[in-house]
Amino acid sequence: MLYREAGDYKTSYAKDQQTFPIAFDRYGYFLTIAFAVLVVPFVLNDYWTNAVVLPFLIYAIAALGLNILIGYCGQVSLGSGGFMAVGAYASYKLMTAFPDLNIVFVILLSGGITALVGILFGLPSLRIKGFYLAVATLAAQFFLVWLFNKVPWFYNYSASGQISAPERSLFGFAVTGANANPATSYLFCLGFVFVMAWAARNMTRGANGRKWMAIRDMDIAAEIIGVDPLKAKLTAFGVSSFYIGIAGALLFAVYLGAAEVGEAFGIEKSFLILFMVIIGGLGSIFGSFAGAAFMILMPVLLKNIMVGQMGWPTDLASHFQFVIVGGLIIIFLIVEPHGLAQLWRLAKEKLRLWPFPH
Amino acid sequence: MSANFYYGIEVFLNGMMAGVLYSLVALGFVLIFKASGIFNYAQGVMALFAALTLVGFQNGQIPFSHLINAVFGTNIHHFGWHMPAILAIILTLLVMILFAYLVEKYVLKHLVNQEPIILFMATIGLAYFMEGFGDLMWGADIKKLDVGLPQGGNVWLEEHTAFLGGPDFYGFYLDNLDMWATVFAGLLVVSLVLFSQYTKTGRALRAVADDHQAALSVGISLRAIWVIVWSIAGFVALVAGIMWGSKSGVQFSLSLIALKALPVLMLGGFTSIPGAIVGGLIIGVGEKMFEFLIGVPYLGGATENWFAYMLALLFLVFRPQGLFGEKIIERV
Numbered sequence: 123m124l125y126r127e128a129g130d131y132k133t134s135y136a137k138d139q140q141t142f143p144i145a146f147d148r149y150g151y152f153l154t155i156a157f158a159v160l161v162v163p164f165v166l167n168d169y170w171t172n173a174v175v176l177p178f179l180i181y182a183i184a185a186l187g188l189n190i191l192i193g194y195c196g197q198v199s200l201g202s203g204g205f206m207a208v209g210a211y212a213s214y215k216l217m218t219a220f221p222d223l224n225i226v227f228v229i230l231l232s233g234g235i236t237a238l239v240g241i242l243f244g245l246p247s248l249r250i251k252g253f254y255l256a257v258a259t260l261a262a263q264f265f266l267v268w269l270f271n272k273v274p275w276f277y278n279y280s281a282s283g284q285i286s287a288p289e290r291s292l293f294g295f296a297v298t299g300a301n302a303n304p305a306t307s308y309l310f311c312l313g314f315v316f317v318m319a320w321a322a323r324n325m326t327r328g329a330n331g332r333k334w335m336a337i338r339d340m341d342i343a344a345e346i347i348g349v350d351p352l353k354a355k356l357t358a359f360g361v362s363s364f365y366i367g368i369a370g371a372l373l374f375a376v377y378l379g380a381a382e383v384g385e386a387f388g389i390e391k392s393f394l395i396l397f398m399v400i401i402g403g404l405g406s407i408f409g410s411f412a413g414a415a416f417m418i419l420m421p422v423l424l425k426n427i428m429v430g431q432m433g434w435p436t437d438l439a440s441h442f443q444f445v446i447v448g449g450l451i452i453i454f455l456i457v458e459p460h461g462l463a464q465l466w467r468l469a470k471e472k473l474r475l476w477p478f479p480h
Numbered sequence: 481m482s483a484n485f486y487y488g489i490e491v492f493l494n495g496m497m498a499g500v501l502y503s504l505v506a507l508g509f510v511l512i513f514k515a516s517g518i519f520n521y522a523q524g525v526m527a528l529f530a531a532l533t534l535v536g537f538q539n540g541q542i543p544f545s546h547l548i549n550a551v552f553g554t555n556i557h558h559f560g561w562h563m564p565a566i567l568a569i570i571l572t573l574l575v576m577i578l579f580a581y582l583v584e585k586y587v588l589k590h591l592v593n594q595e596p597i598i599l600f601m602a603t604i605g606l607a608y609f610m611e612g613f614g615d616l617m618w619g620a621d622i623k624k625l626d627v628g629l630p631q632g633g634n635v636w637l638e639e640h641t642a643f644l645g646g647p648d649f650y651g652f653y654l655d656n657l658d659m660w661a662t663v664f665a666g667l668l669v670v671s672l673v674l675f676s677q678y679t680k681t682g683r684a685l686r687a688v689a690d691d692h693q694a695a696l697s698v699g700i701s702l703r704a705i706w707v708i709v710w711s712i713a714g715f716v717a718l719v720a721g722i723m724w725g726s727k728s729g730v731q732f733s734l735s736l737i738a739l740k741a742l743p744v745l746m747l748g749g750f751t752s753i754p755g756a757i758v759g760g761l762i763i764g765v766g767e768k769m770f771e772f773l774i775g776v777p778y779l780g781g782a783t784e785n786w787f788a789y790m791l792a793l794l795f796l797v798f799r800p801q802g803l804f805g806e807k808i809i810e811r812v
Contacts (some may be wrong), residue, residue: 249800251808252747259787267785389739393604434550435550445608446612447607447612448612452605455594456602
């Protein structure tokens with residue numbers, strides 16, 4: 123009843139083209155932002171920040187990045203874990219080499235470096251397509267992890283082979299290192315998420331986004347109507363890697379604090395992000411958030427129920443978790459292959475007609 | 481000839497045998513991809529599951545004993561018998577066929593006509609599911625698998641080739657198990673080829689691989705074919721599971737052989753059985769020789785993880801459909 127577009131007249135093209143054309147959606151969006159900025163930081167505790175909120179925000183950026191590549195440009199990549207590692211190691215090298223550099227620039231520069239690496243590994247996509255490309259991107263995953271493991275320069279010759287983030291602050295508040303307070307880390311990540319999601323939304327409905335979608339739908343036809351596949355594919359790889367690199371840098375610097383490449387950025391990470399994108403919905407910004415929330419919340423929930431409530435041993439619970447996650451993924455794909463975003467769309471369609479659907 | 485040269489040959493031979501083991505896994509991928517266009521990521525986990533089931537039957541473990549103990553507070557673990565290997569293998573095969581049937585009935589049937597990426601994701605989900613399910617059923621501890629294949633190095637070969645090199649060369653060291661694996665892989669491929677060329681079902685399989693709709697229109701049941709193909713893939717997984725399991729124990733890392741088989745597939749082409757064999761040999765020899773000649777001396781070792789992928793990647797840039805893959809013709 124509340125969700126209506128009746129009476130909502132658009133008097134300019136700009137209004138007609140806006141992201142949230144329905145007033146109710148728009149207010150919902152502003153309310154969510156206000157809630158996230160004004161309420162959440164004051165009610166956060168350590169457990170919620172570390173178990174749910176920070177990983178959700180950081181993986182949402184990674185999912186956005188991968189969604190640009192897979193959902194918008196149609197190039198399947200399984201190398202996200204490796205690209206996150208590039209972001210993490212780049213931020214580590216930058217933080218230790220230039221101690222005075224502002225942390226925001228460090229993170230942005232790490233994203234830039236990852237974008238370059240992503241473009242490099244995206245080059246074969248001009249020749250290799252489909253599953254062959256998906257498997258080819260695994261080369262990036264394994265090679266990068268091996269590289270960061272074997273070349274001591276990347277971890278500053280530390281004896282343990284680990285990298286750990288030194289303390290850096292923004293406006294006098296520590297955002298990395300041991301003294302960072304949950305609320306500041308949260309707001310720092312939220313800022314990145316907000317800007318990146320906004321940019322992704324506007325990029326994907328602009329000229330570049332349309333080129334990507336043309337390539338996704340049929341690359342030869344796109345070429346014929348004048349889309350340069352080289353540019354389109356490589357920009358998709360670059361932008362996607364930029365996002366994933368930033369997610370990797372944030373994951374290392376703000377969330378983990380210390381990381382070892384094989385453990386933190388292994389192939390499971392690539393699959394995790396891929397799951398987020400598929401379950402959330404390919405080619406949808408909202409879907410990236412929904413997928414990230416689902417994949418982060420569900421294991422926490424399952425663990426709390428099985429270990430906390432039912433008192434099972436943790437190894438048994440973790441096996442069960444595998445079964446349930448696997449089963450849910452299959453069920454999801456069968457019930458709604460277009461992901462949570464599609465469910466959301468359907469729900470909105472229904473709501474617009476409710477309570478008089480005829 | 482210097483001893484190093486002979487070591488090189490030894491590395492080459494060992495690479496061939498490792499390649500055969502990769503091919504065994506890749507074969508399962510190719511079979512399913514040809515028949516249903518599904519890129520079955522769960523093939524490695526199927527090998528793990530088959531090996532776990534085999535060991536469980538052999539040792540008379542009670543399935544789900546951990547779960548039963550946790551829920552009911554009992555303390556059961558074994559039936560207390562020891563099954564002969566051949567019986568256990570047959571029973572495991574039946575389990576794999578049942579598995580194929582269930583997969584078709586509960587997963588594939590509902591995903592007909594979906595995009596390949598969705599099917600691929602479904603098999604990743606399946607892999608997760610089976611990994612947890614196998615551990616729940618049989619426990620996650622490392623198990624020893626012994627079906628009576630000889631283990632260790634081949635002494636005869638070592639003694640009879642020692643004269644080739646100088647005083648610091650002790651003969652070729654080849655694993656008995658690897659040689660048996662080669663024999664079994666050869667048998668498997670020959671029987672698969674015979675099956676697909678000379679039986680009615682085999683012909684139906686090839687028809688489905690060629691064109692789903694045409695096969696349907698002449699009365700071939702697609703669903704029955706899928707069950708058969710997944711069963712055969714389950715059988716191939718069982719053979720791979722036995723070989724890898726006897727070599728390094730039955731444990732979680734067994735499922736990672738799927739990742740070893742992927743570059744083999746790329747190199748050989750997703751749709752070609754000979755491609756899987758030749759690709760496996762090239763990858764096996766390539767990665768062992770690279771590690772021996774360049775990896776260990778110059779790069780600090782452990783290059784085996786990525787070399788296969790890089791090799792396949794470079795190769796694909798020049799030939800995008802792989803060595804034996806069907807030529808990709810694209811039309812608007």
